[in-house]
Amino acid sequence: MKELRMILKKEFIHIIRDKITLALVLAMPIALVLLFGFTISTDIRNAKISVLDQAKDSQSKLLVDKITASGYFQVVAYPENEVEIDNDFKNKGIKLAIIIPPHFEDKLSKEHTANLQVINDVSDLNVASILNNYVRAVVQGYTEEYNQDSQAGFDITTKMLYNPESSSVYMFVPGIITLIMVLVTALMSSITLAREKETGTMRMLLITPVKKIHIIIGKVIPYMAISFIGTIAILIISVTVFKMPINGSLLMLLILCIIFMLTSASFGLLISSISQTQVDAMMITMMGLFLPTVLLSGFLFPLNSMPMVFQVLANVFPAKWFILAIKDVMIKGSGIFDIWMYLLILLVMAVVFIIFSLTRLDKRN
């Protein structure tokens, strides 16, 4: 126990001496959660559009006024033909163009129908589909007004379960917590172990009678502590700034986080056991753990839309299981009986990783 305390003390001294890294590691979660929170939004305002009005009558002007007044759009150009529209897309940065047909007013009053053309720049598909919906809403409002009255009747109620306001916070907070934990615990522990190898201090430690498991625990705990602080910071910001609920028990949530940190840290050990230098460790962590975590955890991209190979592959990375569990606890208020499977998977992974890295350490001796 005394040995373990000494090793822990040594690690903490390393961490505290390197003030810049410490500051970065502590500031990063906060900056990330704020950035995600404020920048990821599907609500678009004042999108630049151009309108090719071939009618130029009172109704077409009214429609354009409606479009401008909606707040979604900002008409930056009134081109004369389609070639000019192409130019607007390329040079004026418009996201959409509307073509109002000739004799718009006459068509509406005599033929009761008119065709409106909407040209989308689908080089950004997300934006295009959101803007299309806005156009539909505005045009619908316009036709309703044109017809002066509208009728209520049959309807569909939709209920957004667990997330009544459809806030994207619910998705990205668990995601960021995962990223931070992976980054801090796995990356830091793998790199510091690789650094001891690179500089030869690892050999010195291994010669001493200190137990290998103590060396490893001593490496892992300080980084778990740091990422734990980061996680708490993220949780506080999510709850206070972004109104993210914690419906389950806080204790359950923290236990879950600690277990995931353990799994990440042991993944880090695994990486360091196969790398010789810090650069190796970093690159393997980036390519082998960080990117798969971003891509395959289901946090940014829907897993069940991926080819089967990737859906299967995703099961190997701890992040997927953690995200499932943390969403359940935070949003659905699940307890231990709902998520014990995930916890068990994470723990088994941790044990396997640790055993593997211990045997690797042995072999080198």
Added chain:
Amino acid sequence: MYSIEANQLTKQFGEFTAVDHICFQVREGEIFGFLGANGAGKTTAIKMMSGLLLPTSGTATIAGYDILTQSKLIKKSIGYMSQKFSLYGDLTVFENMQLFGTIYGIPRRELKDRIMASLRELDMDKQANTLVDSIPLGWKQKLAFATAILHRPKIVFLDEPTSGVDPIVRREFWKLIYQAASKGVTILVTTHYMDEAEYCNRISIMAEGQIKLIGTPEELKQQMGVDTINDVFVKFVKR
């Protein structure tokens, strides 16, 4: 004219004074030894003189140039060998020498011959195409020295060049130093091996960032009334 002239050279790291107003002169072609325990300020002093570290106060002239204002000129006239081996381990012996030779502006047609001649002198010509990482430490040190004098500098700074190598290699190493000195190169060498001090023309003993004793080995032994430099040091520490 002196090759090296330190004048009140001082370096502070925060509260800690690593080098404390040192003054000394080294004549051309002299082998000057810096002795002292680890942490006495030898490496800090050498780094300031070779332009790797800016002094807090005081100055020094190296080959007639001021370290504060003429560091580029100084760099052309000195060679340096770091305490920590600092050639590229993933380059071969030849590639390392070629790299540094080129940086120092040795003409291309001359460079290859000079490298090969220098390797022959070290008896390392067979290792020319071996990766530096895979040669033994003693050879690495000799290679580092050969690289440091390849461009024929007027002054060479050697920081603990023999630490960690076996006595035979140490002896060989000192032979190389003598060879260089005989060609008129001024050599400033730090060491914590007291027996090596006997090989120097003059030595200074540093402690707590200050030069405590300075003179030829003979003078110092007489001054302290002992037979070896080791005893000089022991006596000095006790005092």
Added chain:
Amino acid sequence: MRIILMLIKKEFLQVFRNPLLLSILVVAPLVEFMIFPFCADYEIKVLDIAFIDNDRSQVSRDIINKFNASGIFVPHGLLESKEKADAMMKHDRIDILIEFPHNFEQDLYNRQNTRIAITANAINSVKAGIGTGYAQEIIGGYMQDFAIANGSGSMQAMAAQLQAQQAAAQQQRKGSKTTSIQSDSPIMAEQAASIDISNVYWYNEQMNYKNLIVPGILVILVTLIGCYVTALNLVREKEIGTIEQVNVTPIKRWQFLLGKMIPFWLLGMVEFIAGLLIMKFVFGISVQGSIPLLLGITAIYLLVMLGLGFFISSVSENQLQSMFIVLFLFIVFVLLSGVFTPTEGMPEWAHKINYLNPMSFYIEVIKKIILKGSEFVSVQKETIVLSIMAVLINTGAILSYREASK
């Protein structure tokens, strides 16, 4: 010149002697480039759905069949109780639940108000939005057919209105389609006007999601190679001490940095060209605009990223610091540049920060030249900004690099 060539040779020797580094630098990015677009796909292709049918009528069965035939909804059967449905939703077995009320068919024929309830698991808000949109579209479409079949003017109007309402919420994803929006006044039902909206999709006619994501990933890879590798390179020399031997030589700072930069710049360009080839032959996306122009601007962008890498490298003390700074900047760049997320919805301050974000200018260039075939005039502004950035950051890198420490 000779010195720089020698330094370039040295870097290449070091890279090619380290098989792991070489594979990380060259092979890994290209392999990942081939894999990513299959993962990084926001498109919702599968939605799990279940029904509670309290009516068990022909109409409700017809609607359920419509869902089952849609191709996107995977049915998980008729559920007996709300409790069962809740449990399934809680365990993420279903994304959408549709509930038909008692007497649904009856009420429809009798023109009484009736309502279908859609419940979505909204933890993933995007998925929920799209799912409910599709569901409403299917139900609305059915209602219109139903109304026409039953010859009811007002029913038709109701259905049409419903469909219009839902169309506003739906996320239209595939192909070009025309949705009819119609509204109706009870008095002059026969004469209600309607406006058809036909969507025309430019620059990506097949609405292929990969066309959008592939250039973005290419940008990310170029950035990673440019910035990450160089940021680690210089600080590593600091950490292992080799830099000292260089610093003691009379080499000029710009010579040293140029000697380090050119090899990685060349590597980056080679990799970019390889990326373009993969883009063409694996994903079938060919560059619409001028390839020399694209390469030219990429060359400038790489200079910005290399300079940034060296700047970070020279201000940090060890590889760990340098890596965290790069990683942090990288995430910020990616988030703000709109590679994965739309930038239109960002607040003003985020747009202002974006003026400092080289990646946001570069992604614009990439999209314009690769997808839209833009000429130089269209990317003139971005080119100028990137060039200024390249000059500034590289000057900064040279100035911040110290041969002598304080």
